[in-house]
Amino acid sequence: MPKDIITPRDKDYSQWYLDVIKAADLADYAEVVRGCIVFKPNGYAIWEHIQKALDERIKETGHVNAYFPLLIPKSFITKEAEHVEGFAPELFEISSIGGDVLADPYVIRPTSETIIGHFYAQWINSWRDLPLLINQWANVMRHEKRTRPFLRTAEFLWQEGHTVHATEEDAERETLMILNDVYTDFVENEMALPVLRGRKTEKEKFAGALRTYTIEAMMQDGRSLQAGTSHNLGQNFAKAFDITYLDKDNTLKHAWTTSWGVTTRLIGALIMAHSDDEGLIIPPRLAPIQVVLVPIFKNDSERAIALEAAAKLTAQWKGKIRFKVDDRDYVSPGFKYNEWETRGVPIRVELGPRDIEKNTVAVARRDMPGKAGKVFVSQESLTEYLVELLETIQKALFDRAFQFRADHTFDVSNLEELKVAVDQGFARAYWAGTTEDEDRIQTEFKATVRAIPFDQPTQSGRCIVTGVETTQQVILARAY
Amino acid sequence: MPKDIITPRDKDYSQWYLDVIKAADLADYAEVVRGCIVFKPNGYAIWEHIQKALDERIKETGHVNAYFPLLIPKSFITKEAEHVEGFAPELFEISSIGGDVLADPYVIRPTSETIIGHFYAQWINSWRDLPLLINQWANVMRHEKRTRPFLRTAEFLWQEGHTVHATEEDAERETLMILNDVYTDFVENEMALPVLRGRKTEKEKFAGALRTYTIEAMMQDGRSLQAGTSHNLGQNFAKAFDITYLDKDNTLKHAWTTSWGVTTRLIGALIMAHSDDEGLIIPPRLAPIQVVLVPIFKNDSERAIALEAAAKLTAQWKGKIRFKVDDRDYVSPGFKYNEWETRGVPIRVELGPRDIEKNTVAVARRDMPGKAGKVFVSQESLTEYLVELLETIQKALFDRAFQFRADHTFDVSNLEELKVAVDQGFARAYWAGTTEDEDRIQTEFKATVRAIPFDQPTQSGRCIVTGVETTQQVILARAY
Structure with a gap:
């Protein structure tokens, strides 16, 4: 198992990104399916943690989840004029089912405003039915000429919120609430990534929106990554799909709708914002493994002693820390250190025969490679130390990204x-x-x-x- | 808002099923997308609880999640002879992308053995890479001539596990472990539904499998519903996709694979097994809302008092019970009782002016409609009473289904x-x-x-x- 080579950032940032992904085993190219990737377990686990933290916030702000069909009648896409212009070149078209050619083709959803609008028109009758606050976790497909793992892939995973409101003010409040209380809060506090908040220009707004708001994050090469968008769709889709409600004054009115989404490109943002020339760095709150314990041993009896000591220590971590004990006996401790560094685990705990004697462990911070980030800690207070250190690292990553952005804004x-x-x-x-x-x-x-x-x-x-x-x-x- | 009419089971069981779904607002027909449904929030919330309980069990037994492409090159499906025979008539075919017609078409995954097999062949080299234990949560599509909400839809949601092993024994052990420790445990303990475990005949087994194991549950009309299947795929897919590994003895061997899945049809099973002529009954462990509290009031001042008392009571429920306080002031308590009954909430708590005076509440069990299931309980011990009653109801539903099956097995x-x-x-x-x-x-x-x-x-x-x-x-x- 040779060490994966990671190109330094200052030599070729673009290649560095791909090398980090490969070394951390986050994804695989799916050449057999144009523009797609496989989200390998290490990469998908980051997405699961992103989903959990986002889903909590989406529900806390009063939304419920639902699931709408993958396929959309192609004719739906054309109902909103700007929308079809934006999405037509990106559509995957279904021509036949079970061998029968379709007269009216379907497309795979590139986004679901149209199909959801179709149902909302049937579900909404009165002002009492509003606001309607629904979110969907789903896969979508858009044809992309140039793809990059996580950042731009033909199929990607996302959440798409679709809400309906009685007034423009209500829709605008929702659009901004999602940007501020859900997306900004999530990206800054969980991903440790400061964002720039603002509105998109007419040129850059979503196809069919009245106004699009965005959070933008700076990557280590100074480029911006659009981390999430929230759209006030005005009455555009309500008019295209006839979403109306009987108001308190007994008149029929068109509703106001919003939509908002973040995607698996957040995994790309996480990688590019925090990682270094040694490989991936995952912010502790989203790390599938927060602490890896590497027992050090030279023979079977030392191994038994080390594993027993490791079991005793980690028994106290359960429910507090997501951890793994790397008990493999066919690779060296040095190999393990390198592998877990490459995979971005925030903290490594080393436990050798001398540590066991002295009742200590060595603790190494992923965000501070080398001696600077390594200390010896007593086993007595280890759990509290690690819990606190995870928060310290979370904050350090945010601060570093914040400082970097300040230094690179002109x-x-x-x-x-x-x-x-x-x-x-x-x-x-x-x-x-x-x-x-x-x-x-x-x-x-x-x-x-x-x-x-x-x-x-x-x-x-x-x-x-x-x-x-x-x-x-x-x-x-x-x-x- | 007129009451939805539910056809009695003994008059027309099939119509009763559709009526229960409509009255509980679980799904909507998607006529515009052939054979598909919308999983409405009430229905999708049940799926989220199913997912959570299953995902925990899948992870506890050593599996990790990943995500593979939605599209599969059509040529992949034909690589395993039985597999193509089984699935060819059901495929949705992609003919064009962004307006360009494809020379080599894709199909939407009907199941992912082939595309996953393609990648596993590249990922697996040595015996050290085995077992490979991966699960995927995804949507799949299969053309269906006759569809029924949840039970049989063109698009459905599922988890599909795909594992690779060194030997036939390992593959067989995995196949049975999933059936017993994951599926049976989940369906019996969370869904309150006893299952019959066994092997499928050659006629009924999965297209491409060596052996298929199944759990079958009896519905209230005496029919069987296949609730989950687990397949030992032998070396069929390993040979078709060249999944080989270098064994300890330094020879290259074909691996053994398994696959296993449960789908959103479990929602259908849950509905059909437990519900009654009043509507849906959800087993407490999977109920998105376990207890609904209905405050009773005739005017604004009574309403304020009732809501305050409700807030005080439910403050103790947080983290212990999933609950909702129905504080609507534009429908009567009777309307609310009926609505929550129809929606299957396991327990209803009624809190009126006299209850507040007497420091009691009325507690009504959904599984025992009418007076038999209604008691008055002191507010002091209410939380513990409800927590216990939820378990009592869970068990009562299982026992009832178990007895029904015993009475209908000949x-x-x-x-x-x-x-x-x-x-x-x-x-x-x-x-x-x-x-x-x-x-x-x-x-x-x-x-x-x-x-x-x-x-x-x-x-x-x-x-x-x-x-x-x-x-x-x-x-x-x-x-x-």
């Missing part, structure tokens, strides 16, 4: 500065440009307006493309 | 008796017949051999079709 006042800035990170600029200006920026600098941040300046400045005085700032960056 | 010694028996329930018969005999029985009596039970007689008897003396008994029944 105020720019002209296109020359923009060019330099987007090579390194986020560019903050005054902006009064049009969609055409955005297109031009994208062509010239391969950067896009990632968000119109909620935090806006109190003073005005000159737009970097038009020179017009404006109070609106945007964040531009290259994006995944 | 020993038959000829075809005349068989005919009478399968009209009412299970027929236990000596059997030495062939597949052709099974075909004939199916045509004549609309009954199939559901299982060759693990429990076999010590004495021999005459086969009901051939008259040959045999020690093998089977269970025949009509089936869902």
Whole structure:
């Protein structure tokens, strides 16, 4: 079992990302199914922890889960004009069932606004039926020309919330509540990743939305990754699918709908934001294994003693720490250290004959490789020490990512500065440009307006493309 | 809001089933997507509880979850001869992606042995890689001519376990362990449904399996419902997909694989086994809402008092009972009682002005409608009373189903008796017949051999079709 080679980040960030995934055994390419990957157990386990933490938040804010059909009549997609324009080139089409060719084809859902809208129209009658707050965990498919594991795959997993409200204000409140209380809270506190919150421009908004809000996270190469979006769909889908309700005033009104989603690309964000040249780093709260205990032994009798001591120690961890005892006898401790480092386990505990004698263990932090992150701890207080250290690491990862973003965010006042800035990170600029200006920026600098941040300046400045005085700032960056 | 009408079971069991689903708001027909349903929040919540309880058992027995592509190259399906014969008529075929017609079509997975086998062949090298124990939660699609909500739908949700072993014995042990320790334990203890365990005949086994084991549950019309299956696939798929490993003796060997699954049809089983002419009955352990508290009030001031008392009571329930306080002020208590009865909530607690005065509540059991199941309980000991009553109801439902099955299982010694028996329930018969005999029985009596039970007689008897003396008994029944 040779060590997997990980290309250093500063040599080739893109290759580093793929190497980290391979070394941590997170995914496999599915060449036989164009653009798809296999979510291997190590990768899928991270998704399960993401799901659990998100699902709790989604339910706490009053939503329930449901499940709608995978297939959508192709005609549904065309009912909302912007929607079909956005999604038509990405559709997987079903032509035959059990050998019979279909007159009216289906498509695999690229997103479910249309099919869900069809049912909501039947379910909603009166203002008493509102708000309707439903979420779905599902797979979706979109054709992608260039794919990257987790970040951009033809099939991906996600949750998609679809809600219906009586008024525009209610829909807007829901859209922002999801962005703030669910997505931002989750990504910052569980993924240890600070996000930029804001609104998308007309060019970047969801096909069919009135307004799209986004959370954007900075990766270690300075690029932005859209980590979640929340859409106020206005009455666009309500009108296309005739979602109406009888209001208190006894008049029939079109409802207002929202949709919002995060996907398995969050796994990609987690990898790219925190990992280092040794491999994966998983924030403790999402780590399937938080602590690995490596017993050290040279022979069978030492092994028996070490495993007994390990069992005694870990008995106290149950229910408090997700752990694994690596009791393999056919690889060396050094090999194990390396393997668990590569796989991103936040804490390694080493337990050798001398430790057992001295009633100590060695504790190594994944986020601080080498001697700096290694200490000897008494076995007496070990459980509390580890529980606390997990929180310390969680915070350290957030702080590091926060500092990195601060160091790589630049105020720019002209296109020359923009060019330099987007090579390194986020560019903050005054902006009064049009969609055409955005297109031009994208062509010239391969950067896009990632968000119109909620935090806006109190003073005005000159737009970097038009020179017009404006109070609106945007964040531009290259994006995944 | 008129009361949904539920057809009595003895008038039309089939219509009763559909009425119960409608009244409890568990699903919606998706006419626009042939053979599919929407799992509405009330129905999906039951699935979430099933998933949680099953996933725990699957993990406790050493398995990990992963996710493989939805699409399978059509050519993969044909690699295992029996498999393609079984599944070809059921396939949904993808003809084009983003408008481009595909030369090599994909199918939507009807089950994933083939695509997973393809990857396992690449992942497994040595005996050290075995056993490989992976499970997947996913949607699958199979064309069905006659569909019924939950029981038989074109798209359904399931878990499919796929494991690889070094020897036939290991594969057989896994296959049976899943049937006994995971499926039987889950269905009997969580769903309160006794199961018959046994092996499928050659005619009834999974397309491509060496041996298929099944758990069969009796519904209230005496029919059998296959609640879960576990397959020892032998070396069939290992040979078709070249899953080999280098053994300790340094020779390359084909591995042995298993697969096993349960689906959303378990929701159908739960409904049909326990519910009554009033509507749904959900076993407490799987009930999304275990106790509903209905405060009774005639005016706003009574309402305030009742809600305050309700809040005080339910504060003690948190973390112990999944509950809901129905505080709606625009429907009567009677309407609420009926609605929660229809929706299968195991216990209803009524709290009126007189109860508040007397420091009592009325507690009504869903499994014993009317006065027989209603008692007054002191508020002091209410939490413990409810926790215990939930277990009592869980057991009562199991016992009732067990007794029903005992009363509807008949020993038959000829075809005349068989005919009478399968009209009412299970027929236990000596059997030495062939597949052709099974075909004939199916045509004549609309009954199939559901299982060759693990429990076999010590004495021999005459086969009901051939008259040959045999020690093998089977269970025949009509089936869902």
